[in-house]
Amino acid sequence: MGKVLNTGLYLVYKHGKTPTFLWKVFKLSRLLVDYISMSLNISPNHPVARQITDDGIRVLPIFLDGVQVGRLTADGETTEFRYNRWAKENNLWISGAMRDMDAAYVGTHGDLPAFFSNLLPEGSRRDAVASSLEISPDDEFDLFEVLGGEVIGNTRTVSSKQRIIKSTVLPLYDPDSERLSFREMAASAASIDSPLFDAQSVPGVQSKVSRMAKIIANLGLTSSAQARILPLVIIKLQDPVRKRLVQNESFFMSLADRAGLKTSNYALLTDVEKADALLVERFDRRVVGEELQRIYMEDSCQLMGRHPRERYMGSYERVCDAVLGVVDKPEKAAEELYRTYLFSFGIGNGDLHAKNISVWRNPDSGEIELAPTYDVLCTYVHGDRTMALSVDGKKDGISFNTLLHLADRLGLSNEQIKRISNEVLRVVEAAPAEIDEIEWDNKKVIDYKKMAKQRGKEISGVIREVDTRLAGEHQPDLDVAAAPAIEPRGL
Numbered sequence: 001m002g003k004v005l006n007t008g009l010y011l012v013y014k015h016g017k018t019p020t021f022l023w024k025v026f027k028l029s030r031l032l033v034d035y036i037s038m039s040l041n042i043s044p045n046h047p048v049a050r051q052i053t054d055d056g057i058r059v060l061p062i063f064l065d066g067v068q069v070g071r072l073t074a075d076g077e078t079t080e081f082r083y084n085r086w087a088k089e090n091n092l093w094i095s096g097a098m099r100d101m102d103a104a105y106v107g108t109h110g111d112l113p114a115f116f117s118n119l120l121p122e123g124s125r126r127d128a129v130a131s132s133l134e135i136s137p138d139d140e141f142d143l144f145e146v147l148g149g150e151v152i153g154n155t156r157t158v159s160s161k162q163r164i165i166k167s168t169v170l171p172l173y174d175p176d177s178e179r180l181s182f183r184e185m186a187a188s189a190a191s192i193d194s195p196l197f198d199a200q201s202v203p204g205v206q207s208k209v210s211r212m213a214k215i216i217a218n219l220g221l222t223s224s225a226q227a228r229i230l231p232l233v234i235i236k237l238q239d240p241v242r243k244r245l246v247q248n249e250s251f252f253m254s255l256a257d258r259a260g261l262k263t264s265n266y267a268l269l270t271d272v273e274k275a276d277a278l279l280v281e282r283f284d285r286r287v288v289g290e291e292l293q294r295i296y297m298e299d300s301c302q303l304m305g306r307h308p309r310e311r312y313m314g315s316y317e318r319v320c321d322a323v324l325g326v327v328d329k330p331e332k333a334a335e336e337l338y339r340t341y342l343f344s345f346g347i348g349n350g351d352l353h354a355k356n357i358s359v360w361r362n363p364d365s366g367e368i369e370l371a372p373t374y375d376v377l378c379t380y381v382h383g384d385r386t387m388a389l390s391v392d393g394k395k396d397g398i399s400f401n402t403l404l405h406l407a408d409r410l411g412l413s414n415e416q417i418k419r420i421s422n423e424v425l426r427v428v429e430a431a432p433a434e435i436d437e438i439e440w441d442n443k444k445v446i447d448y449k450k451m452a453k454q455r456g457k458e459i460s461g462v463i464r465e466v467d468t469r470l471a472g473e474h475q476p477d478l479d480v481a482a483a484p485a486i487e488p489r490g491l
Contacts, residue, residue, distance in 0.1 A: 056075070056076075057073050057074065057075050058073065058074045058075075058141065059071050059072070059073050060072040060073075060141075060144065060145060060148065060157045060158075060159060061157060061158060062081065062094070062155060062156075062157055063155065063156050063157065063158065064087075064092055064094050064154060064155055065154050065294065067086070067092065068084065068086070069083055069084060069086065069087035069092045069094060070082055070083040070084050070087055070094075071084070072112070072113075072116065072141075072144070072157065074141040077108070078106055078107065078108050079106065079107040079108075079111070079112050079113060079116075079140070079141055080104050080105065080106050080107070080113070081098075081104070081105040081113050081115075081116070082103075082104050082105075083101050083102075087101065088101040088102070094115065094155045095115045095298055095302050095303070096298065096302075096303045096322070096325065096326035096359070097114070097115065097302060097303055097304060097305040097322075098115060098305075107140070110136070110138045110139055110140060110141075111140055111307060112140040112141060112144060114301065114302065114305045114306055114307050115155075115298070115302045115305075116140070116144055116148075117140055117307050117308060118298075118299060118301050118302045118307070118308050118355065119144070119148070119151040119152055119153075119155075120140060120143050120144060120147065120151075120308075121147070122308060126143070129143065129146070129147070130143065133146060144157065145157070145159045146159070152284055152297055152298075153284055153294065153295070153296055153297040153298055154284075154294040154295055154296045154297075156294070232282045232285045232292075233279050233280060233281050233282060234279070234280045234282055235269070235277050235278070235279050235280075236249070236277060236278040236279075236280065237275075237277050238275055238276055238277065242382050244438055244439060244440060245377065246268065246276050246277055246278040247268065247276065247437070247438045247439065248377045248378055248438055248440075249278055249375070249376060249377040250266065250268050250278055251434075251435075251437050251438050252347055252349070252376045252377050252378060253266055253373075253376050255343075255347065255427050255431055256343060256373050256376045258427050259339070259343045259423060259424050259427040259428075260339060260420070260423050260424075261336075261339060261340060261343060261372075261373045261376075262336075262370075262371075262372040262373060263372055263373050263374075263376075264280050264281050264282070264283050264372050264374060265280070265281040266278060266279060266280045266281065267279050280374065283295070283297075283360065283371065283372050284296075284297040284360060286363055293363065295360060295361060295363055296360060296361040296368070297358055297359070297360040297361075297371055298358060298359060299354065299355045299356070299357065299358040300319045300322055300323065300354040300355065300357045300358065301354045301355050303322040303323065303325075303326060303359065304318065304319070304322045304354065306354065308355060310354070311353040311354045311355045311356075311388075312353050312354075312388050312389070313354075314354070314389065314390075315389055315390045315391065315393070316341055316352075316387075316389040316390065316391050316406070317391065317406070317409060319354055319357055319389060320334070320337050320409075320410060323337060323357065323359055323370060324337075326359055326368055327359060327367075327368050327369055327370065328367040328368050328369070329367065329369070331411075332369070333369065333370045334410040334411055334412060335410075335412065335416060335420060336370045337357075337370065337410060338406060338407050338410050338412060338417070338420055339420050339423075339424060340352070340357070340370075340373060341391070341403075341406060342403060342420065342421065342424045342459065343376075343424050343427070343428075344376070344387070345387065345398060345403070345455055345458075345459075346424055346425070346427075346428035346452070346455050346456065346459060347376075347378050347380075347428065347431065347452070348378045348379065348380025348381070348384075348448065348451050348452070348455070349376060349377060349378060349379060349380075350379040350380060350384035350385065350386055350387055350388055351375060351377070351379050351384070351388055352387065352388050352389065353388035353389060354389065356374065356375045356388075357370075357371075358370075358371035358374075359371055360372075378448060380447065380448065380451050381440065381444040381447050381448050391403075391405070391406050392405050392406070398455075398458065399458055399461070400458045400459070400460075400461025400462045400464075400465060401461075401465075403421075403458065403459065403462050404417070404462050404465055404466075407462070414466050414469050414470050414473070415470075417462065417466050418463055418466045418467070418470070421459055421462045421463050421466070422463060424459060425456060425459045425460060425463070428452055428455065428456050428459065429452075429456050431452055432448065432449045432452050432453075435448055435449070
């Protein structure tokens with residue numbers, strides 16, 4: 001039987017291998033933290049959960065992997081985060097941009113400090129939740145107070161205002177279910193008064209719902225013949241303006257995998273109203289035994305100390321610097337960063353902004369790495385003809401020289417550049433023959449094929465230029481001094 005998690009959700013999951021003694025000790029410590037957290041949720045007078053000090057300052061405790069590492073405060077004009085003594089003594093930083101343990105990290109004009117601001121939802125989901133709470137969508141402290149119990153990564157807060165959802169696993173996809181409506185699900189998830197209110201905070205502007213979900217083997221998410229429960233998934237709903245957006249993303253996620261990019265598990269779902277949605281497994285959550293493990297993850301906006309509205313500002317080179325400054329194996333990450341940009345360029349993905357490039361701590365290796373690719377789709381056919389971030393100061397007019405300069409700046413060898421470019425080019429060239437899977441209208445198909453052909457030529461140009469470089473490397477140097485002397489002839 002599963003245990004009650006901090007969010008109040010019940011988790012039923014098959015046991016893995018028998019834990020070691022140390023793991024049992026760790027589990028006991030986590031159970032204690034979970035018990036305290038649950039107590040905080042139901043006890044507004046608990047000293048750690050008390051939200052207003054004697055001088056009127058609102059306070060939220062901030063936890064990292066279940067350990068309190070600081071406080072987020074709001075005085076009406078500014079918000080501020082500071083690490084506590086325990087975090088300082090043990091160097092428990094929550095963000096690559098917040099490794100100065102003595103600094104005060106400040107937000108103004110209703111904003112939280114950048115790291116926390118990037119954890120909140122945006123767009124229609126944010127507006128709907130704010131309306132349900134009867135607060136301003138610009139009051140980020142109030143939003144975080146309610147939604148900060150379950151955010152991306154391994155940082156969270158505990159507040160008496162957070163809902164304890166005592167429902168069991170929501171049967172979002174069940175072949176025996178007679179009714180499943182994404183429209184009704186989204187409306188219920190956004191209403192604080194609904195028993196199905198979604199307490200998860202998933203950043204982004206696309207309509208999303210984060211839920212526990214029952215997924216069966218024939219969806220292709222597991223090799224198991226038995227039904228299993230994913231701890232947390234993101235369900236992306238269809239965009240009413242940009243038609244067939246979830247099919248778009250599903251198709252290009254499959255291409256990303258073929259191009260050598262790490263991706264999450266995903267599947268297309270259809271409801272009773274014949275509406276489609278894309279289900280994506282969250283990689284910042286993992287179930288170990290009966291424990292829900294929160295995994296460190298942060299996007300490049302957080303790494304650079306920028307707010308979500310600044311996601312399109314700056315250059316891809318600056319994002320690369322931020323990522324390479326925190327990962328454990330920069331050489332490997334440099335290859336992945338080049339591959340990511342090259343693939344996005346090749347498929348017309350103009351949404352590769354700073355929030356769509358993240359790092360995480362791989363739970364298998366224990367190392368901080370470039371996170372799996374997400375939000376991969378072609379935006380070119382929807383009128384977005386430029387890249388989200390500049391390279392060599394350019395967002396459009398990207399040539400093979402631009403791509404080559406990026407690879408050189410990342411420190412890749414000619415052999416690495418050629419290998420990656422060839423692998424991506426094969427996928428980019430194959431895509432037009434398969435594009436009918438998305439079922440775009442004829443104009444979009446023509447636009448895509450024209451774009452793919454042109455951008456494929458630029459990637460081919462990278463390969464030709466690298467071949468020229470390699471040929472030059474293998475030419476023998478002429479030693480003039482060693483050449484035979486020619487005897488001058490007299491008149």
